[in-house]
Amino acid sequence: MRRLFPVTEETAAEASGGAVDAGDAGGSPRGAGSADREWSLDELAAAYAYPEQTNGRQEVWLRANMVSTLDGAAQHDGRSQPISSAADMRIFGTLRQLADVVLVGAETVRQEGYRPVRARAEFAAAREAAGQAEVAAVAIVSASLELDYSLPLFTSPLVPTLILTGAAAAPDKVAAAEKAGAQVVVAGDGMGVDPARAVRALADLGHHRLLAEGGPRLLGQLVAAGVLDELCLTISPMLTVGDAQRISGGPSVGVPRHFELVSLLEEAGFLFSRYRRS
Numbered sequence: 707m708r709r710l711f712p713v714t715e716e717t718a719a720e721a722s723g724g725a726v727d728a729g730d731a732g733g734s735p736r737g738a739g740s741a742d743r744e745w746s747l748d749e750l751a752a753a754y755a756y757p758e759q760t761n762g763r764q765e766v767w768l769r770a771n772m773v774s775t776l777d778g779a780a781q782h783d784g785r786s787q788p789i790s791s792a793a794d795m796r797i798f799g800t801l802r803q804l805a806d807v808v809l810v811g812a813e814t815v816r817q818e819g820y821r822p823v824r825a826r827a828e829f830a831a832a833r834e835a836a837g838q839a840e841v842a843a844v845a846i847v848s849a850s851l852e853l854d855y856s857l858p859l860f861t862s863p864l865v866p867t868l869i870l871t872g873a874a875a876a877p878d879k880v881a882a883a884e885k886a887g888a889q890v891v892v893a894g895d896g897m898g899v900d901p902a903r904a905v906r907a908l909a910d911l912g913h914h915r916l917l918a919e920g921g922p923r924l925l926g927q928l929v930a931a932g933v934l935d936e937l938c939l940t941i942s943p944m945l946t947v948g949d950a951q952r953i954s955g956g957p958s959v960g961v962p963r964h965f966e967l968v969s970l971l972e973e974a975g976f977l978f979s980r981y982r983r984s
Contacts, residue, residue, distance in 0.1 A: 754797070754938070756915045764914040764915075765914065767936065768928065769801070769916070770919070771797075771798060771940075772938070772940070773789055774942065774952070774953050777946060777947065779950035779952075782948070793973040793978070794978070803823075803829040803841075804917075805842040805917035806843070806916065807842055807868070807915075808842050809908075810918070811920065811924035812846055815853070820859055842917070843866065843868055844863070844868070846859075846868065847899050848869055860886045868891055872893070872897045872898050873896070874895075900931075901933050922955040923955050925954040925955075926956030929959065934983065937980075938979070942976060964983075965981035966984040968980045
């Protein structure tokens, strides 16, 4: 990560009255000091750390991580990889290593060819100290349970893959998921999943550091339900035109949700923003 723009009280005040200053005429970012270098994984982990425990208790915190082009596309040809970058993937990997569970919609699993989270030696000690499992579990949100159980998500995860579904899910589909080694979690009264109930169900399983990776429909549901605490949004310096989805989709909320900027980082024209619910 290079040319970083940490948001301090000073820069946040500036941002509230206009754009964050991108640096002086020589290209050095304001307040970045020696930030024109690649950050270590430890520095990235510290920058994206989940809120600390309060009163000795870990609060549930749901963050989402998404990428968007300048013209609002969340994908190109149905996938996010073409609009990403090496730095974006570095942050993506770091966020996964900080989380207890990765929440993803079934359609995104199918389109992106999702794989289980892999263990990384660089994060092993920190995860152990935090009382976390070796890796984050992947939790798939699916009403139909129409999933390919030959995928590595089911054949070779280090921890069991979770499937969040509704109480009305077909019993034979539930049985097939459990036979494949998945842990089925009921988080809704009908066919679908209730976002607030899903968050509670994951917390009941000991997962408090939650990371949602999309897709747009799932993120839209989380926003509409008011359960999203934080959004990590990469702005890709690309234009794609087309009719790709935005980062969130679904019916409009009655009143726009307001989030405040926490930090803003930059590398090679990619902006890595972090917003928290205000």
